[in-house]
Amino acid sequence: MVLSREDIWNYIGCNEEFEPSGCDFKESDLVTLDEYDRCGPAKLSLLARNYFLGAAGRRTTYKRNKDAFDEIKIFPRMLRDVSKNSLGTSTLGLKVDFPIGLSPVALQELAHPDGELATVAGISPFRTIMILSSFASTLLEDVGKAAQNSSIHLWMQMYIFNNRSWTTTLIQRAELSGFKGIVITADAPVDGSLTCNGRNGLLESGSADMKNVDPTQLKFSASAVFRDITWLRSITKLPIIIKGLLSGADATRAILAGASAILVSNHGGRQLDGGPGNDRSLARSSGCCEQTISS
Ligand SMILES: Cc1cc2nc3c(=O)[nH]c(=O)nc-3n(C[C@H](O)[C@H](O)[C@H](O)COP(=O)(O)O)c2cc1C
Numbered sequence: 329m330v331l332s333r334e335d336i337w338n339y340i341g342c343n344e345e346f347e348p349s350g351c352d353f354k355e356s357d358l359v360t361l362d363e364y365d366r367c368g369p370a371k372l373s374l375l376a377r378n379y380f381l382g383a384a385g386r387r388t389t390y391k392r393n394k395d396a397f398d399e400i401k402i403f404p405r406m407l408r409d410v411s412k413n414s415l416g417t418s419t420l421g422l423k424v425d426f427p428i429g430l431s432p433v434a435l436q437e438l439a440h441p442d443g444e445l446a447t448v449a450g451i452s453p454f455r456t457i458m459i460l461s462s463f464a465s466t467l468l469e470d471v472g473k474a475a476q477n478s479s480i481h482l483w484m485q486m487y488i489f490n491n492r493s494w495t496t497t498l499i500q501r502a503e504l505s506g507f508k509g510i511v512i513t514a515d516a517p518v519d520g521s522l523t524c525n526g527r528n529g530l531l532e533s534g535s536a537d538m539k540n541v542d543p544t545q546l547k548f549s550a551s552a553v554f555r556d557i558t559w560l561r562s563i564t565k566l567p568i569i570i571k572g573l574l575s576g577a578d579a580t581r582a583i584l585a586g587a588s589a590i591l592v593s594n595h596g597g598r599q600l601d602g603g604p605g606n607d608r609s610l611a612r613s614s615g616c617c618e619q620t621i622s623s
Contacts, residue, residue: 336348336366337369337377337381338387342374342378342523342524342525343374345374346370347370348366348367348370350367351366351367351370353367353371369381371439372438372439373438373535375438375529375530375533375535376438376439376530376535378522378523378524378525378526378529379435379438379522379526379529379530379536380438380439381523382522382523382524382526382598383522383523383596383597383598383601384520384521384522384523384597384598384599384600384601385521385523385601385602386601387523387597387601388597388601388602389594389597389600389601389602389603389604389605390596390597390598390601391597392597392604392605392606393594393596393597393605393606395605396605396606396607396608399607400607415427419457419589420508420509420567420569420588420589422457422481422508423455424455424456424457424481425454425455425456426454426456428456429456429457429458429459430447430451430456430457430458430459431459431571431591431593432459432460432461432462432485432511432513432571433461434461434462434463434464434465434538435461435463435464435465435530435536435537435538436464436465436466437465437466437537438465438530438535438536443464443465443466444460444464444465444466444471445466445470445471445474448471448474448475448478448480449474451480452475452478452479452480453478454479454480455479455480455481456480456481457480457481457482457483457509458475458480458481458482458483459482459483459484459485459511460482460483460484460485460507461485462484462485462486462487462498462540462541463538463540463541463543464538464539464540465536465537465538465539466539467539467540468484468498468501468502468505468507468540469501469504469505471505472502472505472506472507473505475506476506481508481509482505482506482507482508483507483508483509483510483511483569484498484499484502484507484509484510484511485511485512485513485571486498486499486510486511486512486513487512487513487516487548487549487552488512488548488549488552488556488560489541489546489547489548489549490546490547490548490549491545491546491547492549492559494541494545494546495560496563498540498541499560499563499564499566501540502566503564503565503566507566508566508567509566509567509568509569509588510560510564510566510567510568510569511569511570511571511591512557512560512568512569512570512571512587513571513572513595514552514570514571514572514573514582515571515572515573515593515594515595515599515600516548516572516595516599517548517549517550517552518548518550519548520595520598520599520600522598526598531543554581554582554584554585555585557570557582557585557586557587558585558586560586561585561586561587567588567589568586568587568588569587569588569589569590569591570582570587570589570590570591571590571591571593572591572593572594572595572599573590573591573592573593573613574592574594574603574604574609574612574613575609575612575613576612576613576614576615576616576617577616578590579592579613579616579617580616580617583617590613590617592606592609592610592613593606593609594606594609
Protein backbone atom coordinates (compact mmCIF):
# COMPACT_ATOMS: atom_id res chain seq x y z
CA MET A 329 0.00 0.00 0.00
CA VAL A 330 1.42 3.42 -0.93
CA LEU A 331 0.38 6.03 1.57
CA SER A 332 0.45 9.75 1.05
CA ARG A 333 2.08 11.84 3.77
CA GLU A 334 -1.02 12.63 5.76
CA ASP A 335 -2.29 9.09 5.63
CA ILE A 336 0.65 7.30 7.17
CA TRP A 337 0.05 7.99 10.83
CA ASN A 338 -3.70 7.50 10.53
CA TYR A 339 -3.09 3.90 9.50
CA ILE A 340 -0.51 2.95 12.10
CA GLY A 341 -1.99 1.12 15.09
CA CYS A 342 -1.68 2.62 18.57
CA ASN A 343 0.73 -0.11 19.66
CA GLU A 344 2.63 -0.41 16.43
CA GLU A 345 6.26 0.69 16.20
CA PHE A 346 6.84 2.14 12.74
CA GLU A 347 9.86 3.66 11.06
CA PRO A 348 9.08 5.42 7.78
CA SER A 349 11.80 5.18 5.16
CA GLY A 350 14.27 7.96 4.35
CA CYS A 351 13.99 9.47 7.80
CA ASP A 352 17.53 9.42 9.11
CA PHE A 353 17.66 13.00 10.39
CA LYS A 354 21.47 13.14 10.01
CA GLU A 355 21.59 11.67 6.51
CA SER A 356 18.36 12.87 4.98
CA ASP A 357 17.94 16.41 3.94
CA LEU A 358 14.51 17.13 5.44
CA VAL A 359 13.17 20.43 4.23
CA THR A 360 9.40 20.64 3.94
CA LEU A 361 6.82 20.50 6.71
CA ASP A 362 5.38 17.41 5.05
CA GLU A 363 8.71 15.63 5.48
CA TYR A 364 8.86 16.52 9.16
CA ASP A 365 5.22 15.46 9.52
CA ARG A 366 6.10 12.07 8.07
CA CYS A 367 9.41 11.53 9.86
CA GLY A 368 9.08 13.40 13.19
CA PRO A 369 6.71 11.00 14.93
CA ALA A 370 9.07 8.07 14.34
CA LYS A 371 11.51 9.74 16.77
CA LEU A 372 9.01 9.56 19.63
CA SER A 373 8.10 6.83 22.08
CA LEU A 374 4.77 5.17 21.28
CA LEU A 375 3.02 6.98 24.12
CA ALA A 376 4.41 10.36 23.09
CA ARG A 377 3.62 9.70 19.43
CA ASN A 378 0.03 8.85 20.32
CA TYR A 379 -0.21 12.06 22.35
CA PHE A 380 1.30 14.39 19.75
CA LEU A 381 -0.67 12.89 16.86
CA GLY A 382 -3.91 12.41 18.75
CA ALA A 383 -7.17 13.85 17.51
CA ALA A 384 -10.66 13.60 18.85
CA GLY A 385 -13.24 10.99 17.86
CA ARG A 386 -13.10 9.86 14.24
CA ARG A 387 -10.48 12.54 13.48
CA THR A 388 -12.92 14.27 11.12
CA THR A 389 -12.10 17.84 12.18
CA TYR A 390 -8.36 17.06 12.27
CA LYS A 391 -8.55 15.85 8.67
CA ARG A 392 -10.65 18.86 7.62
CA ASN A 393 -7.91 21.17 8.94
CA LYS A 394 -5.28 19.39 6.87
CA ASP A 395 -7.47 19.40 3.76
CA ALA A 396 -8.12 23.13 4.26
CA PHE A 397 -4.37 23.83 4.18
CA ASP A 398 -3.98 21.82 0.98
CA GLU A 399 -6.79 23.84 -0.57
CA ILE A 400 -5.12 27.21 0.00
CA LYS A 401 -4.15 28.69 -3.33
CA ILE A 402 -1.85 31.65 -3.55
CA PHE A 403 -2.43 33.78 -6.60
CA PRO A 404 0.72 35.85 -7.13
CA ARG A 405 0.79 39.20 -8.89
CA MET A 406 3.83 40.03 -11.03
CA LEU A 407 6.02 43.02 -11.90
CA ARG A 408 5.65 44.70 -8.57
CA ASP A 409 8.83 46.08 -7.00
CA VAL A 410 9.83 43.35 -4.54
CA SER A 411 13.45 44.38 -4.09
CA LYS A 412 12.71 45.34 -0.48
CA ASN A 413 10.47 42.99 1.47
CA SER A 414 9.22 42.75 4.98
CA LEU A 415 6.79 40.33 6.54
CA GLY A 416 6.96 42.35 9.76
CA THR A 417 3.77 43.45 11.45
CA SER A 418 2.52 44.04 14.97
CA THR A 419 0.06 42.28 17.21
CA LEU A 420 -1.39 43.89 20.32
CA GLY A 421 1.41 46.44 20.30
CA LEU A 422 4.20 43.86 19.88
CA LYS A 423 6.39 44.08 16.81
CA VAL A 424 7.03 40.74 15.06
CA ASP A 425 9.22 39.84 12.09
CA PHE A 426 6.56 37.70 10.41
CA PRO A 427 2.92 36.93 11.07
CA ILE A 428 3.38 33.41 12.42
CA GLY A 429 3.70 32.52 16.09
CA LEU A 430 3.84 29.33 18.16
CA SER A 431 0.61 27.94 19.55
CA PRO A 432 0.72 26.32 22.95
CA VAL A 433 1.74 22.67 22.94
CA ALA A 434 1.85 20.90 26.29
CA LEU A 435 4.53 18.56 27.64
CA GLN A 436 7.29 19.27 25.16
CA GLU A 437 9.82 17.28 27.21
CA LEU A 438 8.22 14.21 25.72
CA ALA A 439 9.71 15.22 22.38
CA HIS A 440 13.09 16.49 23.60
CA PRO A 441 14.80 16.39 27.02
CA ASP A 442 15.13 20.21 26.98
CA GLY A 443 11.38 20.57 26.35
CA GLU A 444 10.10 24.14 26.09
CA LEU A 445 13.63 25.52 26.59
CA ALA A 446 14.63 23.83 23.31
CA THR A 447 11.74 25.62 21.62
CA VAL A 448 12.88 28.95 23.04
CA ALA A 449 16.42 28.27 21.80
CA GLY A 450 15.11 27.24 18.37
CA ILE A 451 13.12 30.40 17.78
CA SER A 452 15.31 32.88 19.66
CA PRO A 453 16.83 34.36 16.48
CA PHE A 454 13.35 35.51 15.48
CA ARG A 455 11.09 38.21 16.79
CA THR A 456 7.86 36.31 17.17
CA ILE A 457 5.30 35.23 19.75
CA MET A 458 5.56 31.96 21.66
CA ILE A 459 2.56 30.85 23.69
CA LEU A 460 3.54 28.66 26.64
CA SER A 461 1.07 25.94 27.62
CA SER A 462 -0.04 25.87 31.25
CA PHE A 463 0.60 22.13 30.92
CA ALA A 464 4.24 22.75 30.00
CA SER A 465 6.95 20.44 31.27
CA THR A 466 9.14 23.45 32.17
CA LEU A 467 8.54 26.04 34.87
CA LEU A 468 7.14 29.21 33.34
CA GLU A 469 9.70 31.21 35.34
CA ASP A 470 12.54 29.31 33.60
CA VAL A 471 11.00 29.91 30.18
CA GLY A 472 10.64 33.60 31.06
CA LYS A 473 14.33 33.75 32.04
CA ALA A 474 15.46 31.91 28.89
CA ALA A 475 13.52 34.30 26.67
CA GLN A 476 14.80 37.40 28.48
CA ASN A 477 17.81 38.00 26.26
CA SER A 478 16.05 37.11 23.01
CA SER A 479 13.54 38.98 20.91
CA ILE A 480 10.77 36.44 21.63
CA HIS A 481 7.51 37.73 23.08
CA LEU A 482 5.90 35.28 25.50
CA TRP A 483 2.20 34.84 26.10
CA MET A 484 0.92 32.47 28.80
CA GLN A 485 -1.85 30.02 27.95
CA MET A 486 -4.23 28.78 30.59
CA TYR A 487 -7.76 27.67 31.18
CA ILE A 488 -10.35 29.00 33.52
CA PHE A 489 -9.87 26.39 36.23
CA ASN A 490 -12.50 25.23 38.71
CA ASN A 491 -10.38 26.72 41.43
CA ARG A 492 -10.33 30.41 40.48
CA SER A 493 -7.47 31.21 42.85
CA TRP A 494 -5.23 28.87 40.79
CA THR A 495 -6.12 30.85 37.70
CA THR A 496 -5.25 34.09 39.51
CA THR A 497 -1.94 32.73 40.82
CA LEU A 498 -0.88 31.51 37.38
CA ILE A 499 -1.64 34.93 35.88
CA GLN A 500 0.39 36.67 38.59
CA ARG A 501 3.36 34.31 38.03
CA ALA A 502 3.21 34.99 34.28
CA GLU A 503 3.13 38.77 34.89
CA LEU A 504 6.18 38.57 37.18
CA SER A 505 8.08 36.49 34.59
CA GLY A 506 7.68 39.03 31.81
CA PHE A 507 4.87 37.41 29.81
CA LYS A 508 3.04 39.95 27.67
CA GLY A 509 -0.35 38.35 27.13
CA ILE A 510 -2.74 35.83 28.69
CA VAL A 511 -4.31 33.29 26.35
CA ILE A 512 -7.44 31.64 27.67
CA THR A 513 -8.34 28.41 25.92
CA ALA A 514 -12.11 28.37 25.68
CA ASP A 515 -12.69 25.14 23.79
CA ALA A 516 -11.79 22.74 26.58
CA PRO A 517 -14.57 22.80 29.18
CA VAL A 518 -13.94 19.03 29.39
CA ASP A 519 -10.97 16.88 28.43
CA GLY A 520 -10.99 15.90 24.76
CA SER A 521 -11.04 12.17 24.10
CA LEU A 522 -8.00 11.54 21.94
CA THR A 523 -7.43 8.57 19.67
CA CYS A 524 -5.15 5.99 21.33
CA ASN A 525 -6.04 7.44 24.72
CA GLY A 526 -3.70 10.41 24.13
CA ARG A 527 -3.00 12.37 27.26
CA ASN A 528 -4.76 9.97 29.60
CA GLY A 529 -2.31 7.27 28.57
CA LEU A 530 0.58 9.56 29.47
CA LEU A 531 -0.85 10.54 32.82
CA GLU A 532 -1.64 6.92 33.71
CA SER A 533 1.89 5.85 32.83
CA GLY A 534 3.35 8.69 34.89
CA SER A 535 5.60 9.70 31.99
CA ALA A 536 4.26 13.24 31.77
CA ASP A 537 5.26 15.88 34.24
CA MET A 538 3.40 19.20 34.30
CA LYS A 539 5.62 21.68 36.12
CA ASN A 540 3.28 24.65 36.54
CA VAL A 541 0.07 23.06 37.74
CA ASP A 542 -0.87 20.01 39.78
CA PRO A 543 -2.86 17.72 37.46
CA THR A 544 -4.28 15.73 40.35
CA GLN A 545 -5.97 18.83 41.78
CA LEU A 546 -6.81 20.58 38.59
CA LYS A 547 -10.10 20.63 36.71
CA PHE A 548 -11.25 22.77 33.82
CA SER A 549 -14.23 24.84 34.79
CA ALA A 550 -17.14 23.49 32.77
CA SER A 551 -19.25 26.38 34.07
CA ALA A 552 -17.02 29.12 32.58
CA VAL A 553 -18.96 31.76 30.59
CA PHE A 554 -18.22 35.06 28.82
CA ARG A 555 -18.75 36.91 32.12
CA ASP A 556 -15.57 35.26 33.39
CA ILE A 557 -13.58 37.17 30.79
CA THR A 558 -14.78 40.37 32.44
CA TRP A 559 -13.55 38.97 35.76
CA LEU A 560 -10.15 38.14 34.21
CA ARG A 561 -10.01 41.66 32.76
CA SER A 562 -10.35 43.01 36.32
CA ILE A 563 -7.39 41.02 37.69
CA THR A 564 -4.71 41.71 35.06
CA LYS A 565 -3.50 44.58 32.93
CA LEU A 566 -2.12 42.20 30.31
CA PRO A 567 -4.13 41.74 27.11
CA ILE A 568 -6.44 38.73 27.19
CA ILE A 569 -6.64 36.59 24.07
CA ILE A 570 -9.41 34.00 23.80
CA LYS A 571 -8.35 30.84 21.96
CA GLY A 572 -10.72 28.35 20.41
CA LEU A 573 -13.61 30.46 19.11
CA LEU A 574 -15.15 29.52 15.78
CA SER A 575 -17.76 32.10 14.97
CA GLY A 576 -18.17 35.83 14.61
CA ALA A 577 -20.93 35.80 17.21
CA ASP A 578 -18.67 34.28 19.88
CA ALA A 579 -15.78 36.53 18.87
CA THR A 580 -17.97 39.60 19.29
CA ARG A 581 -19.11 38.48 22.74
CA ALA A 582 -15.53 37.85 23.81
CA ILE A 583 -14.42 41.32 22.72
CA LEU A 584 -17.41 42.96 24.42
CA ALA A 585 -16.58 41.04 27.60
CA GLY A 586 -13.06 42.50 27.66
CA ALA A 587 -10.85 40.34 25.43
CA SER A 588 -8.27 42.13 23.30
CA ALA A 589 -8.14 39.49 20.56
CA ILE A 590 -9.26 36.01 19.64
CA LEU A 591 -7.47 33.02 18.15
CA VAL A 592 -9.72 31.21 15.69
CA SER A 593 -8.92 27.55 16.35
CA ASN A 594 -10.52 24.16 16.81
CA HIS A 595 -7.58 22.92 18.90
CA GLY A 596 -6.23 21.01 15.91
CA GLY A 597 -9.31 18.75 16.04
CA ARG A 598 -8.20 17.49 19.46
CA GLN A 599 -11.25 18.61 21.42
CA LEU A 600 -14.62 18.36 19.67
CA ASP A 601 -14.82 16.18 16.59
CA GLY A 602 -17.26 16.95 13.78
CA GLY A 603 -16.80 20.71 13.67
CA PRO A 604 -15.70 22.73 10.66
CA GLY A 605 -12.10 22.96 9.48
CA ASN A 606 -10.21 26.17 10.20
CA ASP A 607 -10.96 27.63 6.76
CA ARG A 608 -14.71 27.75 7.44
CA SER A 609 -14.27 29.12 10.93
CA LEU A 610 -11.93 31.87 9.79
CA ALA A 611 -14.42 32.93 7.17
CA ARG A 612 -17.20 33.02 9.77
CA SER A 613 -15.14 35.05 12.24
CA SER A 614 -13.27 37.55 10.12
CA GLY A 615 -14.44 41.12 10.09
CA CYS A 616 -16.74 40.66 13.06
CA CYS A 617 -14.85 42.61 15.64
CA GLU A 618 -13.81 45.78 13.90
CA GLN A 619 -17.50 46.52 13.56
CA THR A 620 -18.05 45.74 17.22
CA ILE A 621 -15.32 48.10 18.34
CA SER A 622 -16.37 50.96 16.11
CA SER A 623 -20.12 50.73 16.72
C1 LIG B 1 0.53 17.80 21.27
C2 LIG B 1 -0.36 19.00 21.36
C3 LIG B 1 -0.55 19.62 22.59
C4 LIG B 1 -1.35 20.76 22.68
N1 LIG B 1 -1.48 21.37 23.89
C5 LIG B 1 -2.27 22.48 24.00
C6 LIG B 1 -2.41 23.15 25.24
O1 LIG B 1 -1.80 22.79 26.24
N2 LIG B 1 -3.24 24.23 25.28
C7 LIG B 1 -3.91 24.68 24.19
O2 LIG B 1 -4.65 25.66 24.27
N3 LIG B 1 -3.77 24.07 22.98
C8 LIG B 1 -2.97 22.98 22.86
N4 LIG B 1 -2.82 22.36 21.66
C9 LIG B 1 -3.51 22.90 20.48
C10 LIG B 1 -2.61 23.85 19.73
O3 LIG B 1 -2.30 24.99 20.49
C11 LIG B 1 -3.27 24.33 18.41
O4 LIG B 1 -4.54 24.85 18.69
C12 LIG B 1 -3.38 23.19 17.42
O5 LIG B 1 -2.10 22.64 17.18
C13 LIG B 1 -4.00 23.63 16.09
O6 LIG B 1 -3.46 24.81 15.58
P1 LIG B 1 -4.38 26.10 15.30
O7 LIG B 1 -5.03 26.45 16.59
O8 LIG B 1 -3.42 27.14 14.83
O9 LIG B 1 -5.36 25.69 14.26
C14 LIG B 1 -2.00 21.25 21.53
C15 LIG B 1 -1.78 20.64 20.29
C16 LIG B 1 -0.98 19.53 20.19
C17 LIG B 1 -0.77 18.88 18.84
